[in-house]
Amino acid sequence: MPVLVALPLGLCLGVSFAWLSRRELRRVTSELGSRGLAIAALFGLFVLAPVSAYFLAFEPDWCLAYLLDTSQATPALAPALVVVALATVPSGFLFGRWLLERDEATLLRALLALVVATLGAIMLGLRRFAVQGSYAQFHGDFGTQPLAGSSLGYAILVLGFWLTAGLVFAVWNLRRLD
Numbered sequence: 001m002p003v004l005v006a007l008p009l010g011l012c013l014g015v016s017f018a019w020l021s022r023r024e025l026r027r028v029t030s031e032l033g034s035r036g037l038a039i040a041a042l043f044g045l046f047v048l049a050p051v052s053a054y055f056l057a058f059e060p061d062w063c064l065a066y067l068l069d070t071s072q073a074t075p076a077l078a079p080a081l082v083v084v085a086l087a088t089v090p091s092g093f094l095f096g097r098w099l100l101e102r103d104e105a106t107l108l109r110a111l112l113a114l115v116v117a118t119l120g121a122i123m124l125g126l127r128r129f130a131v132q133g134s135y136a137q138f139h140g141d142f143g144t145q146p147l148a149g150s151s152l153g154y155a156i157l158v159l160g161f162w163l164t165a166g167l168v169f170a171v172w173n174l175r176r177l178d
């Protein structure tokens with residue numbers, strides 16, 4: 001999953017998880033004692049971070065939407081982005097919890113804004129995400145191949161299934177908290 005999509009998506013999922021566990025959050029008095037927060041953190045750790053890490057490791061130029069030449073970037077960039085992706089879901093959950101203490105309507109407005117930001121990131125990068133290649137190939141307009149039928153396309157299908165299965169499992173567990 002491209003980092004430009006994973007970051008707003010992680011925040012969006014974290015706020016959604018807070019919305020789904022709102023009844024449990026009203027019962028829990030401890031800031032970090034929520035089972036919903038544990039589910040959000042585990043989702044970030046076992047689903048979103050590995051998906052982001054795979055694409056950062058094997059298709060870094062595509063993952064950054066060909067905005068940065070990763071061959072010239074510092075080697076610490078990919079691990080830092082994986083850590084940020086890992087932190088987005090629990091951070092979004094804590095942000096959603098904070099908004100929930102104020103008002104449910106505020107949380108829903110923030111969730112809508114995050115959904116729009118995620119869809120905007122997808123739409124802005126759609127042309128860039130449709131091809132597989134390196135930074136030089138994309139900007140030099142040579143040697144790129146369409147996503148369909150490429151190794152990257154198959155990886156997106158497999159890891160998309162992993163992301164969907166993890167999301168279904170997380171939502172199922174959050175619904176059981178009530």
